[in-house]
Amino acid sequence: xxxxxxxxxxxxxxxxxxxxxxxxxxxxxxxxxxxxxxxxxxxxxxxxxxxxxxxxxxxxxxxxxxxxxxxxxxxxxxxxxxxxxxxxxxxxxxxxxxxxxxxxxxxxxxxxxxxxxxxxxxxxxxxxxxxxxxxxxxxxxxxxxxxxxxxxxxxxxxxxxxxxxxxxxxxxxxxxxxx
Numbered sequence: 806x807x808x809x810x811x812x813x814x815x816x817x818x819x820x821x822x823x824x825x826x827x828x829x830x831x832x833x834x835x836x837x838x839x840x841x842x843x844x845x846x847x848x849x850x851x852x853x854x855x856x857x858x859x860x861x862x863x864x865x866x867x868x869x870x871x872x873x874x875x876x877x878x879x880x881x882x883x884x885x886x887x888x889x890x891x892x893x894x895x896x897x898x899x900x901x902x903x904x905x906x907x908x909x910x911x912x913x914x915x916x917x918x919x920x921x922x923x924x925x926x927x928x929x930x931x932x933x934x935x936x937x938x939x940x941x942x943x944x945x946x947x948x949x950x951x952x953x954x955x956x957x958x959x960x961x962x963x964x965x966x967x968x969x970x971x972x973x974x975x976x977x978x979x980x981x982x983x984x
Contacts (some may be wrong), residue, residue, distance in 0.1 A: 810853050817845035817857035820846055822871035831884050832952040834873040840964040842893055843918050847972025848979050851901025858897045862890060888932020896921030917967045925956050
């Protein structure tokens, strides 16, 4: 991995952590984490954006308090909201796959981010329902969706729009850093 790409991937892993710390606590906290993930993907591309997300998760798994609420460790990943964190890697991989196949045009980026977010919602929601039901008691899918997905749809759509916009505006400055 080229040194500059490694540095930028590490920087975005740190920015994802900062985004996770800016949170409003709910069943699944509202954070700026997804905005930072989308920015990493939009600015670094699928490959190095995914490296950033994987590095962020590895830091948290190894005990650094990078998850929302300053949580860390494997227990955070195995908890009820851990599926959404793991879903970030799945979303990043899907973004990489889509943009590799169709290019990084604006519409493709936005659709790839949206598809990745949907995959994250699906994986995270199924994980949340499974863990919650096993530890607390049965809960309906509609209830889980009302806690974990419906409140996030509009804010996440705004984050995607902002990430695409900022990615397009900031890419030229990032190219200067890479030269």
